[in-house]
Amino acid sequence: MKAKILYVEDNELNRLLVRRLLEPHGYIVIEAVDGISGVKIAEQEVPDLILMDINLPLMDGHAATTRIKSLERLANVPIVAVTTHAMEGDRERSLIAGCDGYIRKPIDVETFPKQIERYLKGDRERVEDDGGEAYYKEYSVKLVNKLQKHIEELELKTQLVEKQSKEMQEAYLGIILSFVHAVEEKHAYTAGHSARVRAYSLKIGEKLHLSLEEMENLTQGALLHDIGKLVVEISSLRNVDRLSSEEWEEMKKHPEIGYRILKPIKFLSGLINIVHQHHERWDGSGYPQGLVGDQIDFLASIVAVADSYDAMTTNRGYNQVLDIDDAKKEFKKCSGTFYNPIVIDAFLEVLDEMKNRKASRTASAVEPD
Numbered sequence: 001m002k003a004k005i006l007y008v009e010d011n012e013l014n015r016l017l018v019r020r021l022l023e024p025h026g027y028i029v030i031e032a033v034d035g036i037s038g039v040k041i042a043e044q045e046v047p048d049l050i051l052m053d054i055n056l057p058l059m060d061g062h063a064a065t066t067r068i069k070s071l072e073r074l075a076n077v078p079i080v081a082v083t084t085h086a087m088e089g090d091r092e093r094s095l096i097a098g099c100d101g102y103i104r105k106p107i108d109v110e111t112f113p114k115q116i117e118r119y120l121k122g123d124r125e126r127v128e129d130d131g132g133e134a135y136y137k138e139y140s141v142k143l144v145n146k147l148q149k150h151i152e153e154l155e156l157k158t159q160l161v162e163k164q165s166k167e168m169q170e171a172y173l174g175i176i177l178s179f180v181h182a183v184e185e186k187h188a189y190t191a192g193h194s195a196r197v198r199a200y201s202l203k204i205g206e207k208l209h210l211s212l213e214e215m216e217n218l219t220q221g222a223l224l225h226d227i228g229k230l231v232v233e234i235s236s237l238r239n240v241d242r243l244s245s246e247e248w249e250e251m252k253k254h255p256e257i258g259y260r261i262l263k264p265i266k267f268l269s270g271l272i273n274i275v276h277q278h279h280e281r282w283d284g285s286g287y288p289q290g291l292v293g294d295q296i297d298f299l300a301s302i303v304a305v306a307d308s309y310d311a312m313t314t315n316r317g318y319n320q321v322l323d324i325d326d327a328k329k330e331f332k333k334c335s336g337t338f339y340n341p342i343v344i345d346a347f348l349e350v351l352d353e354m355k356n357r358k359a360s361r362t363a364s365a366v367e368p369d
């Protein structure tokens with residue numbers, strides 16, 4: 001059976017090196033990046049050998065070793081300290097902490113696999129017993145157990161704080177959204193606009209296989225994209241088809257205003273560019289910054305397409321309402337000029353699916369029972 005080796009090491013290059021040295025010899029190498037996760041993974045995996053860096057974040061290698069050795073089912077798993085020799089007595093300290101061996105960094109690539117084989121076969125290093133070792137060992141076990149308990153309590157408290165802050169964020173967001181809805185619902189042509197923009201944006205996001213975090217930002221960003229209109233003169237919003245040049249200039253401020261409203265809210269930092277840049281255009285003809293191509297935030301370029309589609313397909317009193325085919329033609333025409341071509345390719349697929357669903361709904365409605 002292949003021996004399973006856990007390497008607890010925060011340095012990625014060292015982890016890579018050890019994997020490259022040991023895997024060709026048939027060992028299974030698993031990894032942990034700090035002392036606390038090292039103890040946890042050791043408990044879960046019960047490896048045949050543990051290689052332990054000493055200078056580790058959260059809990060150092062000596063404390064992690066002492067903790068592991070105090071657990072009944074892991075007490076006999078050999079632990080070898082792999083560390084840079086920093087000061088006199090490092091080896092002895094590692095062995096008193098419970099390590100069964102000591103390998104100095106930089107690792108000697110020639111001898112390393114042989115050393116590992118020897119430890120796996122039962123080779124153990126011990127310090128000369130001066131009578132104090134047992135006492136120090138017991139003392140350090142007690143200290144480490146106390147430390148572990150503190151860390152666990154701290155983890156629980158952190159989880160609680162995170163949960164409460166998430167709830168507060170949701171409540172906060174709920175209040176902001178209520179304002180957005182209140183403004184939208186005042187005018188028939190914008191009622192439900194941000195909810196529809198969210199729905200189209202998410203469909204595009206799914207097609208583009210966005211990450212969970214990006215989808216979350218897209219959801220909230222699409223809902224909040226026009227929040228700056230809260231401050232724009234209401235008469236401008238009502239008569240959007242007959243704006244004077246001054247009113248139009250006023251209207252064009254809403255992305256910048258929205259950006260300024262949301263900027264102090266830290267937990268919304270991932271979506272602030274959506275609000276700021278949803279009227280930017282691929283060829284640089286948009287506003288407020290006149291960004292070009294990839295300078296435009298990718299999520300903002302998704303919301304730009306969804307926003308335009310909703311404007312094309314809802315009756316705003318002054319526009320010709322387009323059907324899906326006409327909208328498709330419009331987007332194809334403006335791909336690479338107004339809109340990001342990658343987003344348009346994804347959205348054309350979304351529109352085809354919407355059209356097919358619509359057609360099958362109509363067909364089933366006329367089918368005889």
Ligand SMILES: [Fe+2]
Pocket residue numbers: 225226254278279
């Ligand atoms: Fe807008």
